[in-house]
Amino acid sequence: MNRSADHSSLKQYNNHYNMRKSLPFLSVIVFAGIFAGCQVESKTPAEEATGPPNIVLIFTDDQTYSSIHALGNQEIETPNLDRLVQQGTTFTHAYNMGGWNGAICVASRAMMISGRSVWRANQFRQQWIQGDSISQTWGKLMEQQGYQTYMTGKWHVDAPADSVFQTVRHVRPGMPNDARSLTPLGDQENRPVGYYRPQSENDDSWSPSDPQFGGFWEGGTHWSEVMKDDALDFIDTATAREDPFFMYLAFNAPHDPRQSPQEFVDRYPLENISLPASWMPEYPNQENIGLGPKLRDEALAPFPRTEYATKVHIQEYYAIITHLDQQIGKILDALEASGKMDNTYIFFTADHGLAIGRHGLLGKQNMYDHSVRVPLMMVGPGIPKNQEISSDVYLQDIMATSLELAGIEKPPYVEFNSFLDLARGDAEQSSYDAIYGCYINYQRMIRKNGMKLIVYPDANEVLLYDVAHDPNEITNLADDPAYANQLLSLFDELQGLQKHFGDTLNLQPLYTAVQNQQEEK
Numbered sequence: 001m002n003r004s005a006d007h008s009s010l011k012q013y014n015n016h017y018n019m020r021k022s023l024p025f026l027s028v029i030v031f032a033g034i035f036a037g038c039q040v041e042s043k044t045p046a047e048e049a050t051g052p053p054n055i056v057l058i059f060t061d062d063q064t065y066s067s068i069h070a071l072g073n074q075e076i077e078t079p080n081l082d083r084l085v086q087q088g089t090t091f092t093h094a095y096n097m098g099g100w101n102g103a104i105c106v107a108s109r110a111m112m113i114s115g116r117s118v119w120r121a122n123q124f125r126q127q128w129i130q131g132d133s134i135s136q137t138w139g140k141l142m143e144q145q146g147y148q149t150y151m152t153g154k155w156h157v158d159a160p161a162d163s164v165f166q167t168v169r170h171v172r173p174g175m176p177n178d179a180r181s182l183t184p185l186g187d188q189e190n191r192p193v194g195y196y197r198p199q200s201e202n203d204d205s206w207s208p209s210d211p212q213f214g215g216f217w218e219g220g221t222h223w224s225e226v227m228k229d230d231a232l233d234f235i236d237t238a239t240a241r242e243d244p245f246f247m248y249l250a251f252n253a254p255h256d257p258r259q260s261p262q263e264f265v266d267r268y269p270l271e272n273i274s275l276p277a278s279w280m281p282e283y284p285n286q287e288n289i290g291l292g293p294k295l296r297d298e299a300l301a302p303f304p305r306t307e308y309a310t311k312v313h314i315q316e317y318y319a320i321i322t323h324l325d326q327q328i329g330k331i332l333d334a335l336e337a338s339g340k341m342d343n344t345y346i347f348f349t350a351d352h353g354l355a356i357g358r359h360g361l362l363g364k365q366n367m368y369d370h371s372v373r374v375p376l377m378m379v380g381p382g383i384p385k386n387q388e389i390s391s392d393v394y395l396q397d398i399m400a401t402s403l404e405l406a407g408i409e410k411p412p413y414v415e416f417n418s419f420l421d422l423a424r425g426d427a428e429q430s431s432y433d434a435i436y437g438c439y440i441n442y443q444r445m446i447r448k449n450g451m452k453l454i455v456y457p458d459a460n461e462v463l464l465y466d467v468a469h470d471p472n473e474i475t476n477l478a479d480d481p482a483y484a485n486q487l488l489s490l491f492d493e494l495q496g497l498q499k500h501f502g503d504t505l506n507l508q509p510l511y512t513a514v515q516n517q518q519e520e521k
Helices: 046-052 079-087 105-112 118-129 138-144 221-238 305-337 397-404 420-424 481-500 508-520
Strands: 054-062 089-091 148-154 167-172 245-250 345-350 376-379 387-389 437-439 441-447 449-456 459-463
Touching: 054 305, 054 397, 054 420, 079 305, 079 345, 079 376, 089 305, 089 420, 105 118, 105 138, 105 397, 138 148, 138 245, 167 221, 221 245, 221 305, 245 376, 305 345, 345 397, 387 420, 397 420, 437 481, 449 481, 459 481, 481 508
Parallel strands: 054 245, 054 345, 089 387, 148 167, 148 245
Antiparallel strands: 089 376, 345 376, 437 441, 441 449, 449 459
């Protein structure tokens, strides 16, 4: 078995890079959702030059942090994402909090648009359904500051997109249509097309490049290409205007069904793809932690997982990311040609990560880094080039950062924080003491000081990882007496974070049980 250390060449992220160089860009582009915050007491470099900067968000779906060539994955081709890494600052430890149902993207995007943490965002979206509080959304805050606001692509937020943004094109659903509605999940023998596959090396029931399977091919043009064309059209229009713009560009890729033209699939022969270091045939005790064969994401590959099936899914994942990267490159080229790049900031991120074979899992409904951690790059004036910052942030901090850049005072309901001072080198530490994670009532997580605790209340189980030295989260230290104090301390702090974020799940019975077990050892 050829297992790489999850692409062992992934860089050892460093928080003290040389910050001496700054970009000549003067606009704000947000590649992953932006929520602005913090009152600006002095003008940004962009404002001093030509007024408020432009902000462009490029937001992808299901893209894990380790899927970019320039950040250490030597098996994937991402020349334009590499371009962003080289031209700006990368936050190597950016996280999503999780979600209140299997569609983690719903929670992630609600947090991004509202600025509220996960459980309060869930409460707030009920107001959107009734048409209330739209004025508090990210798009409206930017509009009130004089921005042209534009959105295209995946929305998956309860508020109507055209009530949040002034101009909206091709609003896409949570995922491209597939065949699961025709055949219920759970039966691997009578499986929907594209699920529980490939069963063997001779399984030709699915092709990622064949338009007959619909999905990203619906409408005749790949959705990523449609979104790229939408972005180019808006850039042409914005070039002739003086007022600043805010672009929310939300790709559905690389969400499944992971489809792309055959030329992109052909770039990734299976013999060149490594299995993840944490690969296993099946994750233990899945049903008690909210996973299993009936969860849509997990039903894409057969149970138990095979090495061959895992490599096929990785192949399709890499192919659609490389196709996506090509579209991003054309957007970057258009921005540079527009004459607006000297007053533009760019943010790139994803709504959450994806397991894609790690720990016997495929989806994002878990608390491992592959599923809660995303790439996050920022490019713009005053932002050092080719810099990596390892301080923990949330991806939704983009919203607060964009507000600060736009000169908007952060409203009190925005819980996320600007990382502009970190990017510019004016701060050395994150504004978060620890990172919190959740999945429905099945899973909870805290990550602090290089350690991570995962709690499964229904399974009466806890996991402890030294992620600073075990980044692939392979060795569970929960039963090691040497870590007993750290385990209990993290568990106690997790309950404090629950209270802080309005999480009502009662973990005290499990905490008491773990405490008693530790005392007996």
